Amino acid sequence: MWLDLLLRFPVNSQSTKIKRDTIMKTHLHVLNFFLVSLLMVTHTMAQDPVWTPLNGPEGGTSKTIAVDSNGVVYAGSIRGVFRSEDGGTSWTALNDGIGPYIINKLLVSQTGDVFAATYGGGVFVLSNDGSTWLRRSTGMINTSMQDLVEDSAGELYAATTSGGVHKSTDAGQNWQVMNEGLPKPQSFAVGISSRGDLFTATSRDGVYRYAAGDSLWRSVNDGLGRARGTDFTPTGDGDMLLATSQGTFKLSSGDTTWQRLDGGQNRTYFTSILLHEDGTMYGTSLSGGVLRFDAVNNVWETTGSGLQTFRVWDMAIAPDGTQFLASDNGVYRSEDDAATWLLFTEGYVVSKVVAMAVHTEGILFAGTEVSGLFFSDDEGVTWKRTRGLSGSLTRAVMVTDGGTVWVSFQGTGVFRSQDKGLSWEKSDNGIASAMVISLAEINGILYAGHQGRGVFRSEDGGDTWEEMSEGLTSKNVRAVAGMPEGNLYAAVWGGGIFRRQPADTAWTEVNNGLESINPYTLAINSQGHLFTSLAGKGLYRSKDGGESWQEANNGINDKSIFSIAIAPGDEILIGTLSNGVFSSKDNGYNWENMKSGLEVYRISSVLFGTNGRAYAGSFGSGIYSGDFAVVTSVDRTGSSAIPGGFTLQQNYPNPFNPSTSISFTLEQSDRVRLRIYDSLGREVATLIDGYRAAGWNTVAWNGRNTQGRVVPSGTYFYQLETENSGTLVRKMLLLK
Known part of the structure; x- marks a missing residue:
């Protein structure tokens, strides 16, 4: 009843305020909590606009792979577990109960249970109905898991980073530490031979064996040298195979000296060894992809075509013989005995987006850390991987005023496309090595910041480049920016901010007021004000061309800021290490946190796109989109007149699923708070908390x-x- 009365008397006149006050006094005992939560919120609340995941770009690192007896495939990623029930063609996140942990090992037990060893969360087991994860870490002294294995009796053994080896005899319900004999409780891999000997690989002390019937660990390092063990694989005759950072080894049953499998010919960093039931031996590595062992010639041979990365972490074989690889850019499948590999990433979104740019025609480009460059021509609804590029570790992406698209890859160099990404040509003639980490166009001239060689410049559209690093005290250049009158600025790791004026022949340090000389990035607004973020110190602003700097962190509670984006109207967005995105509409004097809708709060890049859209690239969850437009002087019927008075429109559509738009009009510019409540009066979300212009305004709510x-x-x-x-209230209906 009380809420119906509130809806009948919106507060847009003095008389209705009096009527509402009378009603509220009469029903004070009912409205007490509502007054506190609905009307007494202070003006210092942070703006919390809604971000929507774009479900892309697809791909990203998979650390481990497992297949159950029914052919269901499980992939462990840097952000939880994914499952495929169609042979790896499409994937669904399976993280209820487990959260976004790094998954270092997946194990299908002899009884069919699926276990996940996480970094930071311990061990989890999948429920019987396959819908949620149950934690199984009681008794563990450290939950940073590295490996997990099962012996023939069904007992589990876990390797932990700083807790050593743990053992469970009851399917993970309880764990006991077993570190007797280990010099330090640091275990990075664990294995069990067919005769029951237990092995573990430590970080610095080599390999130890806990022989069947023994009571402590004993060193077995002869023959290994400085190689660090990464994975154990038992043979049927009691021998143990070992993948290491310097090749592969074998320890014969009862022996104490390791022998190289191939006589030491291949010293690649191996991540795993898989011994197929037919006797074929496969190896995965971080520089050679997947390899097959030729026992006749005693040599490892690279096998298969189709891999777009050579960084492979794990391998599994399904009951029907289909093979799967866990790699840096997702899961690969082979159905022809590892001769050809196909990448399947539909629904598998764990990409780290390190750089973004938007074309004048609205095409979005997103560079990922390990999967290369992607583009979207429908505002991020669908993504495609660019073709014709040799590179996967993206460092910078740029679109020039003329529409040329630029991308830099670590290890392969700088590329350009003059047809919106359809074709590419290498364009780094004159740049010493392939470590360009920032790109900029200033007054028609191209600049490249290099990690180790300083600043390069091109005045012929990228055909040739020349170094211009005179005066820099360090040559690790994180960003280059400039002003229309010709002043150039460089953010230099280990040197701070440098300026180069048109008449200068060298860079000059301009660090007055900065608390650190380790800047992450640099940006300039339309007024010529400079903004830089310093490692661990947050944001700094200069309004005098770099002569002096002042801290600009009011409202920012995470001072690790990786990226800055400035809109044409000078609204600023920053992406932080652990608390999402912050926004400022007053030149950086005050900041509002906005992370509603973000599934991860570690934001590596931010971008203002077209049509009022903004984009946030995350560490491990792809890209999010948010609507930052404030539409004024627009009438839904098509009239250009500003609706009169103070009104709150009915949301549209209504009922809705999953999102809806809410519009309102203001007679004058005003501070606005727009919040969502459930039927019990509990606050659900804050959509706006800040100043809005007179006229028609619209905001979206995505039902989160x-x-x-x-x-x-x-x-x-x-x-x-x-x-x-005053205050207005309306109701809406969410139907699913």
Whole structure:
């Protein structure tokens, strides 16, 4: 009843305020909590606009792979587990109960249980119905898991980073430490031979064996040298195979000296060894992809075509013989005995987006850390991998005013496309090595910041480059920016900020007021104000061309800022290490946190796109899109007149699923708070908390709460509260 009365009397006049006050006094005992939560929120609340995941770019690192007896494939990523029930063609996130941990090992037990060894969360087992994960870490002194194996009796053994080796005799319900004999409790791999001997590889002390019937670990390092063990694989005759950072080894049953499998010919960093039931031996590595062992000639041979990366972590074989690889850019499948490999990433989104750019025609380009460059011509709804490029570790992406697209890859160099990414040509003639980490176009001239060689310049569209690093005290250049009058600025790791004026022949240090000389990035707004982020110190601003700097962190509670984006209207976005995105509309004097809808808060890149869209590239969850446009002087019927008065429109569509738009009008510029409440009066989300211009304004709600979780079906209320015009409330219906 009380909420219906509120809806009948919106507060847009003095008389209705009096009527509402009378009602509220009469029902004070009912409205007490509502007054606190709905009307007494202070003006210092952070703006919390809604971000929507774009489900791309697809791909990203997979560290481990496992297949059960039914052919269901499980992939462990840097952000949880994915499952495929169609032979690896498409993937679904399977993270209920486990969270976004790094998955270092997946294990299908003899009884069919699926276990996940996580870094930081311990061991989890998949429930019987396959819908959620149950934690199994009781008794563990460290939950940073590196490896997990099962012996023939069903007992589990876990390797942990700083807790040593743990053992469970009850399917993971309880664990006991077994570190007797280990000099330090540091275990990075664990294995069990067919005769029951237990092995572990430590970080610095080599390999230890806990022989069947023994009571402590004993060193077995003869023959290994300085090689660090990464994976154990038992043979059927009691021998043990070992993958290491310097090749592969074998320890014969009962022996104490390791022998190189191939006589030492291949000293590649091996990540795993797989021994097929037919006797074929495969190896995965971080520089050679997947290899097959030729026992006749005693040599490892690279096998298969189709891999787009040589960094492979794990391999598994399904009951029907299909082979799977866990790699740096996703999961590969082979159905012809490893002769050809195909990458399948549909639904597998764990990419780290390190750089983004938008073309004048609205095409988005996203560079990922390990999977290369992607583009989208439909505002991020679908993504495609660019073709014709040799490189996967993206460092910088840029679109020049003329529409040329540029990308830099670590190890392969700089490339350009003059047809919106359809074809590419190498364009780094004159740049000493392939370590360009920033690109910029300033007054028609191209600049490249190099990690180790300083700044390079091209005045012929990228055909040739020349170094211009005179005066820099360090040559690790993170960013280059410039002003229309010709001043150039460089953010130099280990040197701070440097300036080069048009008449100068060398760079000059301009660090007055900076607390650190380790900047991450650099940006300039339309007023010529400079912004830089310093490692661990947050954001700094200079309004005098770099002569002096002042801290600009009011409202920022995470001072590890990786990226800065400035809109044409000078709104600023920053991406932080652990607390999402912050926004400032007053030149960086005050900041508002905005992370609603983000599934991860580690943001590596931010970008203002077209049509009022902004984009946030994350560490391990792809790209998110947010609507930052404030539409004024627009009438839904097509009239250009500004609707009169203070109004709150009915949301559209209504009912809705999964998102809806809420519009309102203001007579004058005003401070606005627009919040969502459920039917019990509990706050669900804050969509706006800040100043909005007079006229028509629109904001979207995607049906998620402040924590980014999808809310259930039901009736919800949205309240518009202003500083000068009053408060209005309407209701809406979410149907699924």
